[in-house]
Amino acid sequence: MTALDGLVIKILLRLGFKGLNSVKKYLAEQEAKRPLSPEEEKQLFPHHRPDSDRVLVVRNLNVEFNVGKGNVVKAVSNVSFDLVRGETLAVVGESGCGKSTLGKAVLQLPHPTGGSVNFLSKELTSMGKKELRDMRPAMQMIFQDPISSLDPRLPVSEVLAEPLRVWNRGNQVEIDAKIDELLGAANLDPAVVRDRRSYEFSGGQCQRISIARALALDPTMIICDEPVSALDVSVQAQILNLLQDMKDRYGLTLIFISHDLAVVKAVSTRVMVMYLGKVCEIGTPDEIYQNTKHHYTRALVGSVPIPDPDRPLSGNLIQGEPPSPANPPSGCRFRTRCPMATEKCAQEEPQLREVSVGHFVACHHPIAE
Ligand SMILES: Nc1ncnc2c1ncn2[C@@H]1O[C@H](COP(=O)(O)OP(=O)(O)O)[C@@H](O)[C@H]1O
Numbered sequence: 528m529t530a531l532d533g534l535v536i537k538i539l540l541r542l543g544f545k546g547l548n549s550v551k552k553y554l555a556e557q558e559a560k561r562p563l564s565p566e567e568e569k570q571l572f573p574h575h576r577p578d579s580d581r582v583l584v585v586r587n588l589n590v591e592f593n594v595g596k597g598n599v600v601k602a603v604s605n606v607s608f609d610l611v612r613g614e615t616l617a618v619v620g621e622s623g624c625g626k627s628t629l630g631k632a633v634l635q636l637p638h639p640t641g642g643s644v645n646f647l648s649k650e651l652t653s654m655g656k657k658e659l660r661d662m663r664p665a666m667q668m669i670f671q672d673p674i675s676s677l678d679p680r681l682p683v684s685e686v687l688a689e690p691l692r693v694w695n696r697g698n699q700v701e702i703d704a705k706i707d708e709l710l711g712a713a714n715l716d717p718a719v720v721r722d723r724r725s726y727e728f729s730g731g732q733c734q735r736i737s738i739a740r741a742l743a744l745d746p747t748m749i750i751c752d753e754p755v756s757a758l759d760v761s762v763q764a765q766i767l768n769l770l771q772d773m774k775d776r777y778g779l780t781l782i783f784i785s786h787d788l789a790v791v792k793a794v795s796t797r798v799m800v801m802y803l804g805k806v807c808e809i810g811t812p813d814e815i816y817q818n819t820k821h822h823y824t825r826a827l828v829g830s831v832p833i834p835d836p837d838r839p840l841s842g843n844l845i846q847g848e849p850p851s852p853a854n855p856p857s858g859c860r861f862r863t864r865c866p867m868a869t870e871k872c873a874q875e876e877p878q879l880r881e882v883s884v885g886h887f888v889a890c891h892h893p894i895a896e
Pocket residue numbers: 592594600601602620621622623624625626627628629852
């Protein structure tokens with residue numbers, strides 16, 4: 528035994544099992560964040576596109592909530608995806624499947640429990656407060672409830688001026704000009720809107736103001752969390768059109784979270800379907816709608832109303848309630864509600880694999896042509 532071996536044994540004895548487990552956990556976390564070569568990444572995450580201009584790469588993201596009495600809610604489990612500059616990735620799934628938690632975890636609100644979030648080639652999960660703060664202008668979020676996301680005490684001009692002042696984006700004249708530009712871009716008349724407060728506006732107008740605020744700091748990526756779910760159907764299309772216009776005008780990259788597949792179809796370039804914290808299927812909207820491969824996606828697609836009185840409702844509507852994310856089923860998490868579940872589905876977790884170009888499904892028995 529060398530002197531070094533002796534030292535290592537002494538340190539290990541000092542640390543005890545608990546300490547050893549912490550060291551193991553730390554090493555595993557560092558491994559999860561290690562930069563991968565394009566070949567390695569393609570092999571480990573076949574649905575990633577390492578040879579593209581990506582703004583975001585998320586690997587094995589986990590978010591768990593300790594809810595007391597030893598119960599842990601597994602809200603997001605090993606979710607991996609990437610986001611190519613200029614695209615709109617829709618994240619869809621039933622309420623409670625982890626969409627909002629995923630969006631917030633990308634922004635480190637709060638830091639996820641595990642995994643890697645690489646934004647503009649920087650690892651966000653390893654950053655301290657100061658470094659993260661410097662990244663904030665580039666990544667913004669728009670929320671579901673536009674009225675409560677705006678401070679009712681402030682006039683609209685102040686709502687928009689606040690981030691510009693905090694980030695030293697010009698003198699008062701420049702800030703005023705920027706506010707007018709943002710309001711104009713959001714199809715609001717600055718002369719009418721500037722001095723009024725959020726409670727004087729409709730939900731649609733408040734969402735326009737929220738969008739203008741999200742754009743104030745020239746972000747690269749915006750995460751839109753159910754941005755039209757709280758709005759009247761008649762207003763939804765206007766806000767979706769506005770988001771599309773803004774995206775083109777300011778060269779944005781979007782993550783668009785929604786429980787509503789009908790909304791997603793109109794806006795997305797890629798769709799990621801989630802169920803109980805896991806990714807089921809990823810593909811273009813056309814592939815997801817017309818060449819559906821996962822049984823859960825089929826149930827979601829089947830529940831989208833079609834404005835045709837002669838067309839019957841699909842018989843594939845999803846049955847029952849989702850299981851608790853504190854105690855998810857083994858194997859495929861959808862198996863307790865899936866009409867095609869087999870023994871294999873209970874034993875083995877299905878991994879994402881390519882079924883046609885750019886279309887990936889995590890299912891042992893995907894839907895045949
Ligand atoms: N802060 C929290 N503490 C405990 N559980 C939470 C917390 N936030 C979310 N959850 C749980 O995590 C799961 C995913 O929630 P969420 O991300 O809000 O779903 P979605 O946005 O898809 O409706 C749900 O079961 C929810 O109850």
